[in-house]
Amino acid sequence: MDRNLEDRFGKFLIKGMREEPLEMYESIKKNALNGKANKFLHPDLVQRANDLDSLVQSLNVTQLEQLDRLIKVIVDNAAFSTLREFQEALDECDGTEKIDLRIEGQKVTELDLLSGSLFGEYLLWVEKFSNFGEAEF
DSSP states (O other): OOHHHHHHHHHHHHIIIIIHHHHHHHHHHHHHHTTOOOTTSOGGGHHHHHHHHHHHHHOOHHHHHHHHHHHHHHHHHHHHHHHHHHHHHHHHOOSOSSOOOEETTEEGGGSOOSSSSHHHHHHHHHHHHOSSOSOOO
16 A cells, blocks of 8 residues: 555644644744744634743743653653544544545545554654654643
8 A cells, every 4th residue: 555645644644733722832942032922813712822932932941841842742642642532543443433534535544553542653753754853642
């Protein structure tokens, strides 16, 4: 079986479940540290954004590094748990459940996963497709 389909599925998942949240966090942190306010926020969100900016600005380098790791731990655990839940639901599916994941018409359960599971594959996909280093747990 062509690994291209598995890789495209992995890239899709890593982009949405890891890269986008971590890019958003990095953008918020960078803007806060540079004193750049987000001018496009809805007025109801301005105070919350200002509070987050104040928090980030109050942290020293070591604390910022710890916050970076905490954010990665949360993102990676959320992605890993979601994929584990999907895998368990797919494994238990006897044809009556409404859960079905496909890529280009092929069932995900039919993909040739090197680790044997979606959540195990996450670690391989992070290594292969993420710009934010290894997974943190």
